[in-house]
Amino acid sequence: MLFNQRGLSPEEEINVSVYEKLNKSVVHITTKSTKTDGFFLLEYDTEGAGSGAIIDQSGHILTNYHVIEDAQQVNVTLFNGKSYTAKFVGADVINDIAVIKIEEEPGVLKPVEMADSSKLKVGQRVFAIGNPFGLERTMTCGIISSLNRSLKLRGNRTIKSIIQIDAAVNPGNSGGPLINSH
Known part of the structure; x- marks a missing residue:
């Protein structure tokens, strides 16, 4: 395998910067x-597994509802390997969004900075960081292909x-953040 010894391109520098800034969130x-x-009526x-994003220093985590749906126990593992039992806070089932919470000392958690999704543009570069197939904090990048799509699910939802x-995005990415380059 050959690698260019000149360093990173400007685009690669953005990719690395985004990952370094947000992977701990x-x-x-x-x-x-x-x-x-x-x-057989046997139990x-x-x-299950998925991803989430820390949204504040109080330990609130945003994820997809289907990641935690019907779970009797929800565990969260941070970037440093520390694990917690999470508590369910609330959900918007129709939009597949849930909030869970862990307890941690102030200053340990690294929350994401929320953006205004109304400012997104088709063609804009975005990044997904998650845990596909249990492979923690994996980043992929692509573009926004379309906005305001609707998806019909079972049960007329x-x-x-x-x-x-x-x-x-693969199984295990669900609930992880979609990130722009800013």
């Missing part, structure tokens, strides 16, 4: 649930105002 979420088999344990991107 992304958390790995794991869940434990008990489900019932519909045929069995399941585990529709999620509106979706931001369509072409950055690679």
Whole structure:
């Protein structure tokens, strides 16, 4: 494998800067649930995983509702490997958003800076940081492909105002932040 010894391009410098600034704000979420088999009516344990973003120093974390839905236990792991049991705070089920909370000493948590999504533009570069397949704090980049999409789900449910991107997102990325380059 060959590497250019000249350093990073301006675009690569932006990518690295975004990652270094925000990767410590992304958390790995794991869940434990008990489900019932519909045929034999036997209970069995399941585990799930996703991502989230720390939104304040008080320990509030924003994620997708489907990441924590029906979970009896929600665990959060920070960038430093420290794990916590999270408490459910609230959710907007229709828009697939949930807030959970962990308890931590002031100054340890690194919250993301929220942006105004009404200022997004099609073609703008964005980054996704998450935990695809359990691989913690993985970053991908792409562009905004479209804005204000709607997605019909089972049960006549529709999620509106979706931001369509072409950055690679995989199982485990759900709940992680979508980041612009500013």
